Amino acid sequence: MDDNFKIGIIGGKGKMGEFFTRFFQKKGYEVLISDKNTKLDNRSLLKETKVIILSVPMSVFPQVVEEIANLTTEKHWVLDVCSLKLEPYKVMRSLLKKPEVLATHPLFGPYEPSLKGKTIAYFPIRGKNLLKWFSQVMCEEGLKLVKIPPKKHDQIMGLVQVLNHFWLILLGNLIKQSGFTLEEIVSLATPSFLKQLEILQRLAYQDEKLYGKIQLDNPYGKRFRNLFYKQCQKLIKVLNSDQAQTLFETNFKEVKALAKELENLLKPLSLN
């Protein structure tokens, strides 16, 4: 590997920054980081590295891109890993005129024990070599890359992240209010609810600040929460009506049809 092919992670002390440091070191790359209170500042980092990974909170993202904009050259490859894509895409496209640039969103947290089959959403901004290299590295580790326009990405995350987390918080609140002990609930969980509890259990490893940002910063989050709330209201009305059983069955059959479609897309169902 080219001696000058070093990787620089801005925000290297954050959780995803640390993850990518370990990730690339394991693959044999030399990784330098900058963050608050690191020896290197961003300017020095850019002098010494070819690939720049922007792993900073959304709140400081535009400011960091502005800071590095005039320090990046044609030789640099810059990619971000923000949970949203439209704003970072716009900022990078308008400010980073020289380097190759790639917008990415790793659809997993820093604590996954295996990366095999995990997904990174991406959208190219400038150049082909960065994408080619990035794809190859991720492919070697069994990761899938999915190309998606930034706005569409953010909309889908309104469902996949915002609404899913919203439900998990509600479920957690409800379990706490139920008056049942966790032992009672776990001991009487159906296979379906057990999987639900396993999803909830994952939150033990997540960061409240990041989850707050994901919940609040997505411009489509509010729409999904409101839509969900209205659906909730509507279904409750249906279930309180005279024709509850019939109407429920009709709705259930629609969802069952969706569940059958899912069979073609997900791995063959192990009902366990």
Added chain:
Amino acid sequence: MDDNFKIGIIGGKGKMGEFFTRFFQKKGYEVLISDKNTKLDNRSLLKETKVIILSVPMSVFPQVVEEIANLTTEKHWVLDVCSLKLEPYKVMRSLLKKPEVLATHPLFGPYEPSLKGKTIAYFPIRGKNLLKWFSQVMCEEGLKLVKIPPKKHDQIMGLVQVLNHFWLILLGNLIKQSGFTLEEIVSLATPSFLKQLEILQRLAYQDEKLYGKIQLDNPYGKRFRNLFYKQCQKLIKVLNSDQAQTLFETNFKEVKALAKELENLLKPLSLN
């Protein structure tokens, strides 16, 4: 095995009835069934069998128990498999004065490819031999038996079944309304949301009539739906407030603490 130790399943043509027929036949038992349009009626079934499994819908349950009440003797062992337990418990306790009687609820559907680790909730009503035999048979197949008072059982099912199914229907409705294709959603699913889709996928194998009954018959279902709705309203208000991030973080930390407690009860977390 005693030649007269035959198993009779009332409602043997239903899905759970068929499941238990296969289950006990595999274990070497002779199984007879009665149902609408079977050769045997309940009276003849009771004459020829020792263990009677009541696998009929809740709506006809009291009527069936009334019918067989005077036909059961001290030699009979009777157990039900209803999704709710308080009403069947009351009916069986008051009408079945001679046989041994056991109330059970298998916490899984008829299509699970493996029964290992699955749970059957139970509460004894009369006699010890039926329970002893039933425990042993189920234990041999790797099933767990969990004793739970009937009312408490029904309350917990208000969360484990009613609310969980309620959420899945809402999720299905929302996916349909999102305007995204399933391909788009699956390709951008996080590990957490992928598990959520796997739970949804299970509905492909479920029966709308039974799910309607489970949703509507549980006397605590309405309470959980309403509680959920109010929590939903409350969390939306929090997320629209000036202090959204701080308040969300506080709530998230509470749920995170719950998630950590779950770690001690569930199998060690594989984050995949």
